[in-house]
Amino acid sequence: MKVLxxxxxxxxxxxxxxxxxxxxxxxxxxxxxxxxxxxNSELLLNIMxxxxxxxxxxxxxxxxxxxxxxxxxxxxxxxxxxxxxQDLHHLLMETQxxxxxxxxxxxxxxxxxxxxxxxFLLPAHLV
Amino acid sequence: xxxxxxxxxxxxxxxxxxxxxxxxxxxxxxxxxxTAFLRSRFGRSSTDAAAATTxxxxxxxxxxxxxxxxxGPGSGVVIGxxxxxxxxxxxxxxxxxxxxxxNRHACAATQETARKAAADVSQAATATTPSPSQxxxxxxxxxxxxxxxxxxxxxxxxxxNPPYVPTEELPRQPTATDxxxxxxxxxxxxxxxxLSLSYAGGVDGMEITDLLIGRLPEVxxxxxxxxxxxxxxxxxxxxxxxxxxxxxxxxxxxTVGSSGKQAGWEKLQIVRIWREDExxxxxxx
Numbered sequence: 001m002k003v004l005x006x007x008x009x010x011x012x013x014x015x016x017x018x019x020x021x022x023x024x025x026x027x028x029x030x031x032x033x034x035x036x037x038x039x040n041s042e043l044l045l046n047i048m049x050x051x052x053x054x055x056x057x058x059x060x061x062x063x064x065x066x067x068x069x070x071x072x073x074x075x076x077x078x079x080x081x082x083x084x085x086q087d088l089h090h091l092l093m094e095t096q097x098x099x100x101x102x103x104x105x106x107x108x109x110x111x112x113x114x115x116x117x118x119x120f121l122l123p124a125h126l127v
Numbered sequence: 128x129x130x131x132x133x134x135x136x137x138x139x140x141x142x143x144x145x146x147x148x149x150x151x152x153x154x155x156x157x158x159x160x161x162t163a164f165l166r167s168r169f170g171r172s173s174t175d176a177a178a179a180t181t182x183x184x185x186x187x188x189x190x191x192x193x194x195x196x197x198x199g200p201g202s203g204v205v206i207g208x209x210x211x212x213x214x215x216x217x218x219x220x221x222x223x224x225x226x227x228x229x230n231r232h233a234c235a236a237t238q239e240t241a242r243k244a245a246a247d248v249s250q251a252a253t254a255t256t257p258s259p260s261q262x263x264x265x266x267x268x269x270x271x272x273x274x275x276x277x278x279x280x281x282x283x284x285x286x287x288n289p290p291y292v293p294t295e296e297l298p299r300q301p302t303a304t305d306x307x308x309x310x311x312x313x314x315x316x317x318x319x320x321x322l323s324l325s326y327a328g329g330v331d332g333m334e335i336t337d338l339l340i341g342r343l344p345e346v347x348x349x350x351x352x353x354x355x356x357x358x359x360x361x362x363x364x365x366x367x368x369x370x371x372x373x374x375x376x377x378x379x380x381x382t383v384g385s386s387g388k389q390a391g392w393e394k395l396q397i398v399r400i401w402r403e404d405e406x407x408x409x410x411x412x
Contacts, residue, residue: 005225005267008194012275017345023278043264046221049191093264112303117234120227120271123303127272 004092011104021106024055030100132207132244137236141318143201143325155384155397169193170218192221193283200226203237211244213263222263234268241265274346285354289336290328297329353401377402
């Protein structure tokens with residue numbers, strides 16, 4: 001699963017949704033692979049307003065990427081910075097988590113990621 | 128007519144095979160009325176002012192890429208189609224798509240269908256003239272129960288072809304320990320069970336759809352979020368639309384596609400669900 005997907009996902013337990021600790025989920029024992037995809041700068045610029053930047057920064061750090069700037073780059077900054085565009089493309093689009101777990105910071109539940117597919121079905125006692 | 132995604136790689140003994148309901152969704156989502164609606168909401172033509180009200184942080188000149196999620200994609204034919212033809216449907220290729228299915232085999236099938244459909248569109252385009260990509264970006268198919276894994280307020284367009292067939296009871300809903308990997312060879316019984324999840328809807332065929340509708344106010348993006356839900360005549364579609372309109376004065380629910388007319392009433396129909404802000408209401412009146 002793509003790093004960008006983690007920006008849209010949260011704990012499946014109903015009671016966790018209203019707490020800020022449940023987002024973003026924390027990758028654990030993550031095995032990453034890198035795809036080689038063509039950079040689409042227009043897409044990246046249009047995705048930026050959709051991104052929760054603090055959550056992305058947390059995810060990036062936890063996956064071992066260099067720290068992101070404290071503030072998201074503006075459209076103008078991003079357009080003028082080819083390296084930053086490339087770095088974001090690499091992080092958001094090309095990096096895939098194939099195996100590992102996603103852990104909720106509120107309830108501690110661990111969601112398994114296998115063969116690149118995350119399993120958000122809950123055990124019977126949590127449904 | 129836009130080409131339908133290739134699903135020849137999908138194991139239809141355990142994943143729902145595209146049928147009349149799937150094709151009605153394709154036809155409706157690519158129809159003139161719906162592409163006009165979706166383009167005005169999410170395309171390049173929408174004004175910066177409208178974009179700024181939905182997402183305060185958006186810089187002038189960019190339209191935040193819509194996040195389109197199909198619940199229960201099965202083979203992936205619908206979300207694969209929407210993703211591959213994003214420019215036709217939304218007026219922009221800057222569209223993010225994803226899917227959630229309880230059936231792990233459906234998740235794997237959907238990833239592959241979406242990948243193939245986008246590749247086929249780009250191959251067809253470059254065969255004539257080199258042109259920028261027409262397709263959106265498919266993110267992931269994750270295993271989950273309806274919208275449970277989604278961040279509240281995150282979905283701009285939700286698509287749902289539910290298990291709508293009235294049945295005496297619902298099949299047991301799967302939990303975390305079902306279908307852990309795709310390696311374990313499923314038995315015939317497993318396969319029948321998986322297929323039953325794709326069609327069996329319990330009382331009035333509405334038990335699962337009712338759950339999904341109840342979650343729409345939470346999961347749809349404020350202001351611009353909308354949903355397309357397929358219903359059959361036994362689902363009592365007029366009552367379903369009334370329930371949605373009762374969510375509040377901004378809520379709308381209208382039939383925007385139908386097929387299989389029988390004795391004057393539609394066998395299958397697609398209901399579009401959306402909210403209209405006061406400013407939009409004034410403009411359109």
